[in-house]
Amino acid sequence: MDWSLLYDAIHVVILLGIVAASVLVVRMKDLVSAAVALAAASLLLSLEFFILQAPDVAIAEAAVGAGLTTAIYIFAIKGTRRREEY
């Protein structure tokens, strides 16, 4: 069986997921949901790094991108307003 086709398919699915999550980040009016969508995009990006055989970068991206950045964004949103107004 030709495994490279499956490999390409996984790439396409993950990259489309990153694009979809990023579009959601821009379109959402609820900023907490947008922060969670950004975390999802970051997690998919770390999966892509892992598939591209950079596990080191993948660990750093998963920890910082999906964990700490989301916490910092949510604290920042708590300091202001939750909903975007226009």
Add this chain to the structure above:
Amino acid sequence: MKAMSPIVRTMTGLLFAPIFLFGAYIILHGHLTPGGGFQGGAIIATGMALFLVAFGSERWRKKLLSILESTGLMAFVSIGFLGIVGGLFLYNFLAGTGSPIFGQEIAGMAGYAHPNSAPLLSSGTVALLNMFVGLEVVSGLTLIVVTLGLFAFSGKEDD
């Protein structure tokens, strides 16, 4: 800053130990497997952020965190300067000397199936540097998250 519901607090108590253990594993095996001081430290700092969000305590010892961060950095630079004894800054003066602290000799890589399966104590100063980087990253990132979190919830900047 308010604490969250008992469900969240219980789950945080259960999850904190595995997160901490995984981060410590990533730091301590930094010279053999992917990851190292920064990655493991970021994972432990994620656990600290979870702790902050769930329990929301005001009583974080920021001075202690600051001192720990400085200690990690100073220890890293000190090990770097100790390397001058061997001739260069950051020279690995422990590797292959047979000392019990990370000095285990590797008798050629031929006996090992994979570079990652070398002995844990064989790295010389690299493992020590990873540990100090880990200490520095844990305290630094925790300090950032705690400062931002307490500021966002109380609205005032303390000390």
